[in-house]
Amino acid sequence: MSSPEQPWPVRVVSQKISAWIGKLGWVWLDGQVAQLSRRPGAATVFLTLRDPSADLSLTVTVSRDVLDSGAPLLEEGARVVVHAKPEWFAQRGTLSLRADEIRQVGLGELLARLEQLKKLLQAEGLFDPRRKRRPPFLPRRIGLITARASAAERDVLTNAQRRWPAVDFRVLNVTVQGPTAVPSIVGALQVLDADETIDVIILARGGGSVEDLLPFSDEALCRAVFACRTPVISAIGHEPDTPLVDWVADVRASTPTDAAKRVVPDLAEEMRLIAQARQRVTQAVRHRIDREQQRLDSFRSRPALAKPQALIDRLETDLDQSVDRIRRSIDHRLSRADSELQHTLARLRALSPAATLSRGYAIVQKADGHVLRKSDEARKGETLRLRLAEGELTAKVTA
Template sequence: MTAPTAEEPWPVRTVARKIADWINRLGTVWVEGQVTQISARPGTGTAFLTLRDPAADVSMTVTCSTALLRQHEPPLVDGTRVIVHAKPTFFLNRGTLSLRADEIRAVGIGELLARIERLRKLLGAEGLFDPRRKRRPPFLPTRIGLITGRASAAEHDVLANATARWPAVRFRVENVAVQGALAVPQILDALSILDKDAEVDVIVIARGGGSVEDLLPFSDEELCRAVAACRTPVLSAIGHEPDTPLLDHVADVRCSTPTDAGKRVVPDVVEESARVRQLRDRARRALHGWVDREYRLLASLRSRPVLADPLTPLDRRADEVSALAERGRRALLGGLAAEQSTLSNTRARLTTLGPAATLARGYAVVQHTDADGTPRVLRSIEDAPEGARLRIRLADGALHAVATGDRESAGEGS
C-alpha cells in the first residue's frame, strides 16, 4: 500500500489497523506498578484495572479474566504493587491501548524492603542523610505547615497536642492522600505550596501507623529529594516508633509519632512560663547578692579609720607639713647665713689683696694718658717723657702732675 497523501489519505480504520499490527508484533512484557481502580462486575468474564507508575504520573489500563483476578491471593486492592505479564493490545473500535494480562504477581514485602534498602544506600551515599545538612526548627514558629490525611487521627494528634502546649499556635493544613497511587504527587504539591509560603517556618508531614505497603509513599525517592531540597525545616512523623521510612532519615527532625510531632514543634507554655519565673528569680537573687556584696564592701570601707575620722589624719599631716616647712625655712636661713659669712670672708680677702689697701699703706698709682686719650698705668720711667701729664691716685683722691727731665732709677734711691 502506498503512503497516504493529501489527495489519497488513509481512512481511520486503516491507521488503526496498522497501529494494531505494529503493537501486536511487540509480544508480551513484564510490567511493574501500583494497582488502582479495580473493576470486576459480576456476570462478566473480563476485569479492568489501572496500573500506575508510582514515580510518575503515568498509567495504563489492564484487562484480565475475572477468574485470574479472583484467584489472586491475597486479593488485590488499590495501592498494591504488582508485576504483570501482559501483551499490549490496541482496540480498533475505541482507538485505545491496554495491556492484556495473563499473570499477576504481588510484589513481596522482602522485595519491597530490598528496594528501599538500595534506595537508602543511594541517598546516604549522596549525603542526604548527613546530620550536618539538617536544620534546627525555630523555637516558636510563626505558622506551622501540616501535611496529613483529611480528618485523620494524625491530624487530630498534631493539632491537639500543639494547641495544648501553645494555645496561640497557628497552622496551615494541607490535606492529601497518605497512601496509594495519589499519595506522592499530592504530598509533593502540598510540600511545594508550604515551602513557598513566607509565613510557614516549619513543615510537619504526619501519618498514622500502617503496613509496609501503606507507608511506601514515604520512602519514595522523588519525595525524599524534594524534602531534602526544601528551604523550610521539615519534621517527619510517620507511623509508630518502629516505623522508619526513608523520609525519617531525610527530614531535619524525626518524630516517633504524630503526637510526638505536636509536642516537639512548639514549646510548652507552662514549662516556658516556669522557666521564665525561674530565670527571673535567679536574676533577682543575683542582683540582691550583688547589692549585698557591694553594701558590705562600702560598710567595710566606711569603717576604716581614714573614712571614719578623716579630719584627724589631715590634721596630723598638716602638723607634719608645718614642721617640714619650718625645717625648710631654718635650713634655708642657715644656708644663707653660711653663704653670707663666706661672702664676707671673700670680700675681706679681696679688700686685703686689692689696690685700695695698698694705697692706704702709702703707695700711689701713677697713670698717664696715651695719644688716643686712654689712661694707662705707668710701669716705667721710660713711659713718661718730659712734659707728660700724669695722674697720681692716692688712698683719698688723685693728683695731677707734669713729668720733668730729672730721672732716678730704682737702684739710685736706695
C-alpha cells in the same frame, strides 16, 4: 508524508500508531493496582496500574485464569509485577496492555526493595545529619499535611493548641494510603514549601501495617522532602514504624502527638522558666548590691579615706627622700665622671706629640705630608715642612 492537500485518514493514523506501539514488544512493568474490575462470568479482568511515584496510570487486561494463577488474592492498592504487551484499539482510539503473567509483590520483596532504596539514598547524602535544619523555637505558622478528619490531625492540632494556644496552622488534607498517596503528598509539600509564611512543615499519619505505610518510603516523596527549603518534621505511625521519610526529614517524631510537642513550646513550662529566671536575676542583683555595699563600707574604713592627710604627708616624705637620693646619686656620678675625665686628659697629654715638640723636637714632612724618618728619604733641592711646638717652617734641602 501528509499535507493539507493530502491528509491521512483516521484509519491510516490509527494504523501507524498501532505499528509504532507494536514495536515495543513484551515488557515487565511494576505498578500499584488503583482499580480492579472483575465482572461475573467474564473471562477478562481489567486493571488500572498507577505509578507509585507519579500521577500516571495505564489500563491492563488479563485473563481470569492468568490472574487466578499468579495473584488470586489481588486487591486494590497491592503492588504487582506484570508481563504485558501494549496494544492499540483502533476502534476506540485507546491504548492498553495485554498481560500474560502477573505476580503480586510480597512483603519480603517490598522490604528488600526498601532496604536497597535506603542504601541508595544514604549514599547520595539524603540522610546526612549535617544538612538537617533545626525548626524555629516558636514558628509563626505551621504547615500540616495529613488525612482529612484523621486521628493524626486531631492529635497534632489539639496538643499543639494545648501547649501554645496562639499557634497558627495551615492544614492540607491529602490521601495517605493507596496509589494516589505519593502524588497527593508531594503536591501538598510543594504548596506549603512555596508559602513564605510557613516556618515548619509536619507530615503526619497514624499507625498502620507495613503496606499502609509504603507511600512514606517512596523515593519520590523522600526526594521531595529533601528538596524542601522549609524544615520538615516526620510523624508517621508509632514509635516502631520507621519509613524512609523519617531518615530524610529534619526531625523525626515518634508519633503525631510527639510532633506537636516538638513544634511549639509549652506555654505553662515557659512561664515557669521565666518566673525562675526572674527570681534568679532578682537574687543575683540583690547579692551584687550587698557585696558592693560591703566593699564600699570597707573602703570607707581604710585609713586612706578616714585620714586622707596622713597619706599625703607620707607620700610627701617619700617624695622628699627620693629627691634627696637622686641629688646625691647625680653628684656622685658627676664627681666620678670628672675624676675619670682628668685622668684621661693626663694620659692623652702624655701620649700626645705636642708634649715631645715642646721639648725642642720638630716633625719633618714632605709637601705631600709624608713624615721623614731617614735622611735618604729627601732629595736635594726638595722643599720640606718643619712643624715645631709653636708654628711651622719651610726648609730647602741643600745637602
